[in-house]
Amino acid sequence: MIEMQNVRKKYSNGTTAIKDLTVKVEAGEFVYVVGPSGAGKSSFIKMMYREEKATSGQINVCGYNLMKLKDKKVPLLRREIGIVFQDYKLIPSKTVYENVAYAMEVIGKRPREIRRRVNEVLGLVGLSHKAKSFPSQLSGGEQQRAAIARAIVNVPKLLIADEPTGNLDPENSWEIMKLLEKINTQGTTIVMATHNSTIVNTIRHRVIAIEEGQIIRDQYEGEYGYDD
Ligand code: ADP
Ligand code: ADP
Numbered sequence: 001m002i003e004m005q006n007v008r009k010k011y012s013n014g015t016t017a018i019k020d021l022t023v024k025v026e027a028g029e030f031v032y033v034v035g036p037s038g039a040g041k042s043s044f045i046k047m048m049y050r051e052e053k054a055t056s057g058q059i060n061v062c063g064y065n066l067m068k069l070k071d072k073k074v075p076l077l078r079r080e081i082g083i084v085f086q087d088y089k090l091i092p093s094k095t096v097y098e099n100v101a102y103a104m105e106v107i108g109k110r111p112r113e114i115r116r117r118v119n120e121v122l123g124l125v126g127l128s129h130k131a132k133s134f135p136s137q138l139s140g141g142e143q144q145r146a147a148i149a150r151a152i153v154n155v156p157k158l159l160i161a162d163e164p165t166g167n168l169d170p171e172n173s174w175e176i177m178k179l180l181e182k183i184n185t186q187g188t189t190i191v192m193a194t195h196n197s198t199i200v201n202t203i204r205h206r207v208i209a210i211e212e213g214q215i216i217r218d219q220y221e222g223e224y225g226y227d228d
Pocket of ligand 2: 136137138139140141142172
């Protein structure tokens with residue numbers, strides 16, 4: 001699903017965020033990415049969906065060679081990937097239904113299929129009753145569930161989540177984790193950056209720890225390993 005070989009990321013201001021990183025993630029895995037602030041977690045994750053380009057090395061994601069992938073082909077890669085952010089990034093002027101439907105409209109799905117599938121995923125995330133609400137009318141947990149519905153509506157092979165519970169209280173965080181677990185069980189590979197030690201230590205999965213741009217630990221059913 002993801003293969004990185006000797007990947008380096010140096011930003012134009014001279015900061016080297018990732019140094020000689022090599023890693024493989026197989027289809028179906030659930031991977032936590034942990035580490036201190038500034039360690040390179042976001043840079044690592046952003047390279048997976050070509051939000052950032054690696055400076056050198058090799059990256060393959062969902063069968064695409066990202067070092068050779070032309071910018072105009074990036075939307076093809078993104079069709080295979082769902083992305084969830086800490087701050088949800090829903091479109092404020094669209095309802096929950098419209099936010100989710102839009103992800104299917106932009107790839108040219110038929111109206112009938114859109115209606116069927118949007119209602120199905122809103123049911124899956126428990127938001128059928130909020131379909132006509134706007135994001136500002138939802139709690140944080142509900143907004144994140146809407147964002148997850150949008151991320152999975154096109155049945156991605158890979159779901160990338162950058163601090164998905166970062167703005168949520170513990171109860172809503174567990175709700176989000178229950179959903180991600182279900183999505184993973186149904187076959188979607190998940191990569192999740194997180195600072196939530198309780199979650200990592202309770203729902204055990206592979207843990208990749210990054211410090212100073214390098215993987216310093218890679219452990220199946222690993223623990224969080226930091227005090228924060
Ligand atoms: P984390 O997600 O673990 O906090 P980041 O990948 O955001 O780490 O950052 C790793 C390093 O790269 C930090 O030193 C950060 O300041 C730097 N960095 C991140 N994004 C940029 C950018 N767009 N331009 C320059 N430096 C950046
Ligand atoms: P939480 O318990 O996560 O803090 P809130 O108190 O924000 O949730 O919201 C509780 C319920 O009220 C949620 O179902 C939410 O959708 C609804 N709600 C919150 N704000 C509004 C609003 N401005 N208009 C309509 N419904 C709202």
